[in-house]
Amino acid sequence: MSDLTITNLSKSFGSHTALRDISIDVKSGEFICLLGGSGCGKTTLLRLIAGLETHDQGALLLAGKDLTQVPSHKRNIGMVFQSLALFPHLNVAGNVAYGMKLAGVQKEDIAARVSSLLDMVGLSGLENRSATALSGGQRQRVAIARALALQPDVFLMDEPFSALDAGLRDQMQEEVKRIQRDLGVTTVFVTHDQREAMALADRIVVMNGGVIEQAGPPDELYARPKSRFVAQFIGINNLFDVAGQPTIAVRPEAIGLATDGAGPRGTITRQRRLGALMEREISVGAQTIFQSEFAGKGPSFDDGASVVLSWSADQAWALPA
Known part of the structure; x- marks a missing residue:
């Protein structure tokens, strides 16, 4: 060869x-x-x-x-x-x-x-x-x-x-x-x-x-995708555009949910269980954020619930401008 x-x-x-x-x-x-x-x-x-x-x-x-x-x-x-x-x-x-x-x-x-x-x-x-x-x-x-x-x-x-x-x-x-x-x-x-x-x-x-x-x-x-295109094409990626800063990319499985906290607040618009996984769509302002976790691992929420999103610094990365 x-x-x-x-x-x-x-x-x-x-x-x-x-x-x-x-x-x-x-x-x-x-x-x-x-x-x-x-x-x-x-x-x-x-x-x-x-x-x-x-x-x-x-x-x-x-x-x-x-x-x-x-x-x-x-x-x-x-x-x-x-x-x-x-x-x-x-x-x-x-x-x-x-x-x-x-x-x-x-x-x-x-x-x-x-x-x-x-x-x-x-x-x-x-x-x-x-x-x-x-x-x-x-x-x-x-x-x-x-x-x-x-x-x-x-x-x-x-x-x-x-x-x-x-x-x-x-x-x-x-x-x-x-x-x-x-x-x-x-x-x-x-x-x-x-x-x-x-x-x-x-x-x-x-x-x-x-x-x-x-x-x-x-x-x-x-x-570690190096561009917005790769981040969105390789699996689902949540992109947060922060004024004056690089775009932040966070995978759905890296996002945690709680009723209180200092992170972005959103509303659960859809939930579905796919086998062992629970997948959610969350409206944060004009943006739809995707979150996933093993079913039963975290707290349960009703559709329409107000939640706070969080993630650790090592689970998010900045994309080039």
Whole structure:
């Protein structure tokens, strides 16, 4: 496996700047998530890595080799598209073997590799099943096995689980992380779901408007976001704008409630119990503040109750202007 180095990469489509001065170093065997909303540039960046688009400026290196003039089929990069793009006229084994046949891999080696990959993704025994007769989760596994068949240096995934229901999506996340760890393959995964990124990534790269807002381990981004955008995108964050001072960010679970005290006073507008958690929305002036705690841990309040909010200094942080 190889390091992937992206330096000052930019890409425009006509007058629209999709990416501006993007720099990321992806270590060999690392799992990176590109996280952001629609139009932030994350899929464009993935397509540049794959060679499906050509960058305007900057450098893209794999194991120290410049990929600028290397066509996509010679980059040794595996990719799972959002649409999966399985071949409907081929069975499971045929889909997985397709790239190896094009590459001229020996027939006996193809058979052994197909068997190993289907065992890895939990599809042993389904070699002869038609691709059109598979469930959503099975199609995902075939697409993953096909992308890994040529033992790529880099494995790319473009929101592959967005069409799955919540339970199957969680299951597939666990499967992908297990496979990635077993193979040690360098992986870049695109998602708009911060929960998915937190569950999968060694590092998250938060993108917004074609630039990187912040990159770091999930815990770092959650605990110490460096911008208002990251603070609000990575989970729910309460932002307090204090006149003449930086904006203060406080997580919902860091806020305590009482009937008296010196902190901001608000009114509980909504309460709901979600399993072991109690979640509340509190109106403080024109702002809605979110608070959460383990049910029964703190005092109980009626809807409409007037409460005082408090938090410790080490559970709040100032955001840059």
